[in-house]
Amino acid sequence: MAATPWDSELARELKERFGDRIIETSTYLGQNFIVTKPDAAIPVLEYLKLEADFDYLVDVTAVDWPKRPERFDLVYIVYSFARNERVRIKTYLPEGFKPESSVGVHLTANWLEREVYDMFGIQFAGHPDLRRILMPDEWQGHPLRKDYSILRQDQTWVRENLEIESGQ
Amino acid sequence: MTPDATFLDSTELVLNMGPQHPSTHGVLRVILKLDGEKVLGTDCVLGYLHRGVEKIAENRTWAQFNPYVDRMDYVAAISNGLGYCLAVEKLLNLEVPGRAQAVRVILTELNRIGSHLLWLGTHALDIGAITPVFYCFREREATLNIFEKYCGARLTTHAFRVGGLQYETYEGFEKEVNEFCDMFLPKVDEYEELLTGNRIWIGRLKDVGILTGEECKEYGVTGPVLRAAGVKWDLRKAQPYSGYEKYEFDIPTCQNGDTYDRYMVRMQEMRQSVRIIRQAVASIPEGPIMGKAPKVIKPPVGEAYVSIEAPKGELGYYVVSDGSTQPYRVRVRPPSFINLQALDRMIAGGLVADVVAIIGTLDIVLGEVDR
Numbered sequence: 300m301a302a303t304p305w306d307s308e309l310a311r312e313l314k315e316r317f318g319d320r321i322i323e324t325s326t327y328l329g330q331n332f333i334v335t336k337p338d339a340a341i342p343v344l345e346y347l348k349l350e351a352d353f354d355y356l357v358d359v360t361a362v363d364w365p366k367r368p369e370r371f372d373l374v375y376i377v378y379s380f381a382r383n384e385r386v387r388i389k390t391y392l393p394e395g396f397k398p399e400s401s402v403g404v405h406l407t408a409n410w411l412e413r414e415v416y417d418m419f420g421i422q423f424a425g426h427p428d429l430r431r432i433l434m435p436d437e438w439q440g441h442p443l444r445k446d447y448s449i450l451r452q453d454q455t456w457v458r459e460n461l462e463i464e465s466g467q
Numbered sequence: 468m469t470p471d472a473t474f475l476d477s478t479e480l481v482l483n484m485g486p487q488h489p490s491t492h493g494v495l496r497v498i499l500k501l502d503g504e505k506v507l508g509t510d511c512v513l514g515y516l517h518r519g520v521e522k523i524a525e526n527r528t529w530a531q532f533n534p535y536v537d538r539m540d541y542v543a544a545i546s547n548g549l550g551y552c553l554a555v556e557k558l559l560n561l562e563v564p565g566r567a568q569a570v571r572v573i574l575t576e577l578n579r580i581g582s583h584l585l586w587l588g589t590h591a592l593d594i595g596a597i598t599p600v601f602y603c604f605r606e607r608e609a610t611l612n613i614f615e616k617y618c619g620a621r622l623t624t625h626a627f628r629v630g631g632l633q634y635e636t637y638e639g640f641e642k643e644v645n646e647f648c649d650m651f652l653p654k655v656d657e658y659e660e661l662l663t664g665n666r667i668w669i670g671r672l673k674d675v676g677i678l679t680g681e682e683c684k685e686y687g688v689t690g691p692v693l694r695a696a697g698v699k700w701d702l703r704k705a706q707p708y709s710g711y712e713k714y715e716f717d718i719p720t721c722q723n724g725d726t727y728d729r730y731m732v733r734m735q736e737m738r739q740s741v742r743i744i745r746q747a748v749a750s751i752p753e754g755p756i757m758g759k760a761p762k763v764i765k766p767p768v769g770e771a772y773v774s775i776e777a778p779k780g781e782l783g784y785y786v787v788s789d790g791s792t793q794p795y796r797v798r799v800r801p802p803s804f805i806n807l808q809a810l811d812r813m814i815a816g817g818l819v820a821d822v823v824a825i826i827g828t829l830d831i832v833l834g835e836v837d838r
Contacts, residue, residue, distance in 0.1 A: 302769075327769055327770070327771070328557055328558070328560065328769065328771050330771060330772060354684050355684050355687060356687055357687065357772075357774070357781065357783060357800060358772075358783060358785065358798070358800040360785060360798040360800075362787055362795070362796045363796075374785065376772055376783075376785070376800075380684070380698070380700060383705050383706065385772070387772065405685065405687070406685045406686050406687075406808075407685070407686055407687030407805060407808065409808065410804065410805070410808045411805070418521075432513055432514065433513055433514040433517045433837060433838075434514060434517065435514070442519060442522055443521060443522060445525075447522075449519075449522055449523070449525075449526045
């Protein structure tokens with residue numbers, strides 16, 4: 300089963316308004332998602348919030364595809380209380396691309412984007428407080444990247460802060 | 468001529484709370500900026516319990532990862548397991564038999580009661596009421612005994628499998644669950660007698676840590692915190708899963724969104740859980756407990772986001788499959804982590820003593836915040 304086009308008023312509205320900045324509107328397993336160009340993600344989020352009642356940002360996350368030219372999927376999940384409907388917004392980012400932060404649209408994004416930065420090294424432009432959140436501040440490397448082995452550690456950090464030699 | 472400024476001129480004090488502090492419910496470090504007793508701002512330092520659950524998922528098979536999710540919100544391990552199983556079943560497009568669905572609902576609701584009881588006991592303890600914690604743990608023990616008899620484990624239960632259940636219910640399961648319900652409802656009244664009208668309890672909780680419905684939506688706060696602010700939203704009703712649409716229950720809400728209202732909402736929720744459990748027990752269908760799950764789980768290439776109403780709020784799993792036996796990515800949308808973000812807003816202008824009340828009322832589990 301593959302994703303099928305998402306036929307709805309909202310999808311048409313979005314396409315009309317954003318034109319070719321929206322690459323795809325599809326449905327898979329009954330879940331709707333939109334693929335946008337990287338610079339359109341925030342305007343789409345804003346449009347969905349202000350014009351279509353998608354007022355709750357559920358999650359922001361990323362997926363690493365190292366073999367692809369656009370290495371990362373950046374995924375926003377939004378929900379509308381009024382419509383009882385969920386939509387995913389996806390963009391594909393090349394390594395080093397700095398997407399605009401969505402904190403200006405949804406305050407929830409603050410910690411969520413910090414986590415994405417911490418785990419994937421995606422830097423959000425205009426984020427008010429872009430620090431690591433789960434890993435120590437001085438840690439080197441971004442653990443959820445596919446080229447970061449599960450056994451890898453920041454040996455220097457471990458030696459300096461825990462005063463042990465890592466056995467791994 | 469004015470004298471040189473001394474340290475006495477500064478009115479701000481930075482106070483470090485945690486990570487080893489009993490009222491942070493785990494290893495949470497909060498840096499507080501104070502002006503006397505008043506809190507001006509907070510900064511949470513997280514990650515002390517970070518185990519890289521999402522990374523582990525990518526290095527296990529779909530089935531092997533199942534027990535790991537129990538270790539996130541270990542107070543409500545069964546909810547975590549249910550969410551994960553539903554997400555993988557969604558990817559596989561798999562139907563779960565009615566019998567398995569009913570047993571899942573019973574165990575999940577028992578677990579919700581257990582989670583709320585642990586919250587109530589420790590929250591009351593934080594505020595200074597010693598007694599409730601003993602009562603709460605006594606009743607929670609009864610739920611744990613049922614889990615133990617069912618699957619052998621009490622805390623991190625790994626009760627469900629992708630496709631249904633591994634174990635049939637034990638002899639006398641229905642009877643024991645019903646007995647628990649009969650025993651439990653009057654106990655909720657007893658807790659309320661201890662706390663609801665208590666002057667100290669009201670004094671410490673009323674109008675403390677107010678979060679309005681609009682603020683909740685801005686911060687993505689869900690669960691009892693959202694409902695206490697008057698938003699009648701519960702995923703079990705809004706987007707029913709595992710057969711919740713078959714059961715009658717109400718969504719308790721309050722209006723003020725303060726710490727006291729969150730307490731009232733959770734007390735009501737325990738009663739509603741009993742209502743659901745009773746209906747589910749009375750109508751467990753006969754039949755198989757496993758759906759047509761493949762022996763080796765290999766979901767087709769694709770992705771799905773599935774979320775459930777966990778005791779703390781919306782617990783979601785964003786799962787991505789590349790068609791192999793291992794998950795390509797499992798993202799957990801942790802309610803505790805996202806609810807904790809609202810701490811700063813809730814505390815602003817409050818007193819140091821309120822910090823303890825507010826951390827307690829958010830009902831966070833650090834295992835889930837840090838994953």
